[in-house]
Amino acid sequence: MVARSGSRLTAPWLAGETTWWLEGRPAENGRVVLVRAESGVDPVDVVPKGFNVRTGVHEYGGGAYCIHADTAFVSNFDDQRLYRVDPGATPVAITPAVEGKRHRYADGRVTPDGGLWIGIRERHTKSGRSADVVNELVAIPTDGSSAPRVIAAGRDFYSNPRISPDGSRLCFLAWNLPWMPWDGCELYVAELTPDGELAGMTHVAGMDGHESIWQPEWSPSGDLVLASDRSGWWNLERIREGQRTVLHAAEAEFGYPAWTFGARSFACLGDGRIVCGYDSEGLTYFGLLDPEDGRMERLDVELDSWGTPCVCADGEQVVVIAGSATLPSRVLRLDVSSGAQQILRTSSQLPVNTEYFSVPRAIEFPTEGGLTAHALVYRPTNPDYEPPEGEHPPLIVMSHGGPTGNTTAMFGIDMQFWTSRGFAVVDVNYGGSTGYGRAYRERLNGKWGVVDLEDCVNAARYLVDRGEADPSRLLITGGSAGGYTTICALTFTDAFAAGATYFGIADLEQFGGGETHKFELQYEHTLVGPYPERADLYHARSPIHFVDRISTPMLVLQGADDKVVPPSQAELIVGALQERGVPHAYLLYEGEGHGFRKAENIVHALEAELSFYAQVLGFEPGGDVPKLQIEHLSS
Numbered sequence: 001m002v003a004r005s006g007s008r009l010t011a012p013w014l015a016g017e018t019t020w021w022l023e024g025r026p027a028e029n030g031r032v033v034l035v036r037a038e039s040g041v042d043p044v045d046v047v048p049k050g051f052n053v054r055t056g057v058h059e060y061g062g063g064a065y066c067i068h069a070d071t072a073f074v075s076n077f078d079d080q081r082l083y084r085v086d087p088g089a090t091p092v093a094i095t096p097a098v099e100g101k102r103h104r105y106a107d108g109r110v111t112p113d114g115g116l117w118i119g120i121r122e123r124h125t126k127s128g129r130s131a132d133v134v135n136e137l138v139a140i141p142t143d144g145s146s147a148p149r150v151i152a153a154g155r156d157f158y159s160n161p162r163i164s165p166d167g168s169r170l171c172f173l174a175w176n177l178p179w180m181p182w183d184g185c186e187l188y189v190a191e192l193t194p195d196g197e198l199a200g201m202t203h204v205a206g207m208d209g210h211e212s213i214w215q216p217e218w219s220p221s222g223d224l225v226l227a228s229d230r231s232g233w234w235n236l237e238r239i240r241e242g243q244r245t246v247l248h249a250a251e252a253e254f255g256y257p258a259w260t261f262g263a264r265s266f267a268c269l270g271d272g273r274i275v276c277g278y279d280s281e282g283l284t285y286f287g288l289l290d291p292e293d294g295r296m297e298r299l300d301v302e303l304d305s306w307g308t309p310c311v312c313a314d315g316e317q318v319v320v321i322a323g324s325a326t327l328p329s330r331v332l333r334l335d336v337s338s339g340a341q342q343i344l345r346t347s348s349q350l351p352v353n354t355e356y357f358s359v360p361r362a363i364e365f366p367t368e369g370g371l372t373a374h375a376l377v378y379r380p381t382n383p384d385y386e387p388p389e390g391e392h393p394p395l396i397v398m399s400h401g402g403p404t405g406n407t408t409a410m411f412g413i414d415m416q417f418w419t420s421r422g423f424a425v426v427d428v429n430y431g432g433s434t435g436y437g438r439a440y441r442e443r444l445n446g447k448w449g450v451v452d453l454e455d456c457v458n459a460a461r462y463l464v465d466r467g468e469a470d471p472s473r474l475l476i477t478g479g480s481a482g483g484y485t486t487i488c489a490l491t492f493t494d495a496f497a498a499g500a501t502y503f504g505i506a507d508l509e510q511f512g513g514g515e516t517h518k519f520e521l522q523y524e525h526t527l528v529g530p531y532p533e534r535a536d537l538y539h540a541r542s543p544i545h546f547v548d549r550i551s552t553p554m555l556v557l558q559g560a561d562d563k564v565v566p567p568s569q570a571e572l573i574v575g576a577l578q579e580r581g582v583p584h585a586y587l588l589y590e591g592e593g594h595g596f597r598k599a600e601n602i603v604h605a606l607e608a609e610l611s612f613y614a615q616v617l618g619f620e621p622g623g624d625v626p627k628l629q630i631e632h633l634s635s
Helices: 413-419 438-444 451-465 481-492 508-512 523-527 535-540 543-549 567-580 599-617
Strands: 008-015 018-025 031-038 065-068 071-075 082-085 103-110 116-123 134-141 149-152 157-163 169-175 186-192 198-206 213-218 224-228 235-240 243-246 266-268 274-280 283-289 296-298 311-314 317-322 330-335 341-346 361-366 372-378 395-399 424-429 474-479 498-502 554-559 584-589
Touching: 008 065, 008 311, 008 317, 008 330, 018 065, 018 317, 018 330, 018 341, 031 341, 065 103, 071 103, 103 134, 103 157, 116 157, 134 157, 149 198, 157 213, 169 198, 169 213, 186 213, 186 224, 198 224, 198 235, 213 266, 224 266, 274 311, 274 317, 283 317, 361 451, 372 413, 372 451, 395 451, 395 481, 413 424, 424 451, 438 451, 451 474, 451 481, 474 481, 481 498, 481 543, 498 599, 508 523, 508 535, 543 567, 554 567, 554 599, 567 584, 584 599
Parallel strands: 266 311, 395 424, 395 474, 474 498, 498 554, 554 584
Antiparallel strands: 008 018, 018 031, 065 071, 071 082, 103 116, 116 134, 134 149, 157 169, 169 186, 186 198, 213 224, 224 235, 235 243, 266 274, 274 283, 283 296, 311 317, 317 330, 330 341, 361 372, 372 424
16 A cells, blocks of 8 residues: 555646646656646646656756646656657657766746746766766757757756746856755846846845755746745745845744755745745644735645645645645645635545554654754554553654655655554654754754764653653664664664664765765765865764674665665675674665655565564564565574
8 A cells, every 4th residue: 555555746837727746656667747637627647658757857856847838848757858748749859869868957947938948957977977967057949949058057056947927037046065055055136038048147145055045936026035044944035126025034944955846835826925835843834925014824724744845826726735644645726715625636545544544743852962852753553453551662763864854744654554553653853854943954064973863862762761662672764864874873872673774874985985966965064074174074973884883683775776875885784784794684676766666666665674673573563474584683
């Protein structure tokens, strides 16, 4: 059910009576499909069978399509070319073929006259070195009549090129290494000529390393609306005639880390009001903001969580993709004037009663330095079973990726997989996570591998002290940066009985030396310190140098095609576990990258993790679960 019952819904687009969105489908080898829904008609696929609407820019992608006058412009994952898809027609490439998918396109918009697509191009050279990758803004004729033309270059990264309603101006974000866009970026506005040239470029907000700008958008009247964290929180602002105004000051996050392109947490209605989603104290809220007086009116929807910010609007119509602790993600269309709501699609159609679902509660727990950190706790929940009297449950500590990311209360059948089997889960928003202001986000600066580790251990201890977990059956898991935290926990502490790392990092020094993609090429300079100047910190926080301390069983799962955390990282730690005779298993999945998308691999990985925990903790799992072969595990 985890693998096949649902799809990943993202990137809504609204124009009149027509709504578009993207669906990631594990049952179709993880391909992403552009879907279209007309009023009163069942949704239909826009692209043909096998076409995968996904871009490889920044490796994480996003912003893989845009719509203009009922025509879709989409990136094709198989060749990374940009295609035009007219209604009912076969996709036609409008960018040149380049060997090895070395030219990639994302985050585009079409000029009001329909003549040009303006967006991001990422060029990979034949050298294959991340440092040689070039990111730039390009203009492309929408009929494919000539090659892409560079209109802005020279910065390490660009995003959010947005064309004013009258087509006369273009805004965009830019930033340079070593900064990530949530550390700081710069917002520019330029005049846009009819042939797609830029003139009179002006810096209007933001600063590398100091002020982060999120999602600049043009209002119907031609003002710029954006979220800035200069107050310590990503709050909404407006730029009108060069003057910046805070629209609604709040200790809440109206912006998010820009891991992918195209995410939107707010949109302008036809009358100038702003429909927005924002995070506060672990939950997501939706509201209507009047930019003239700053008043916020709460929207009456049942939704309080989302994975990726997904809001769009046209006139009085709004589309949101979100869910809740018990409601799978859904594409919801809302008329703000009448309040009428229509569910266009849900990510899962589950034949399961909600009484089987564990609903999380938010906790704030003590951690190092007299500080507190945040997490969501899920109790084991299954109405068909009672726990043995006096027995506390095993606890899985989950460490999210990023590390600048966050976990939300969004319904996930994968979470219920564990809680329905008797596991408690604590999903930790360790220091460095989003949703609690810039100061909380910056706790991890210079302390990656320390603060995240301490907070995960202290979350487990907090629940043990409250009698909610068995101290002898503590487990830890995570993917990517969360995988690194997992490996650190199993290396530098004895708090856990076992752990599972999904594409985790074992050696920070390899990353300091450039063994990753361009987007995160110097991310660790902020998280750890400049390299090689602080090579001592990289060494001290790399588990691979302290394998003599590892004695805890570890499951290592890895995608063979991962460009973010390459398989060499997994092989380092697996080799060390083998040499030391530590119980472990290593699973390498062909055709998978940074995150598993294929249904059969999702199933296999989840069952393997359950079998691993069962064998280490000494219980028989319910159901027909294949037994995982574990090296060096005594019977």
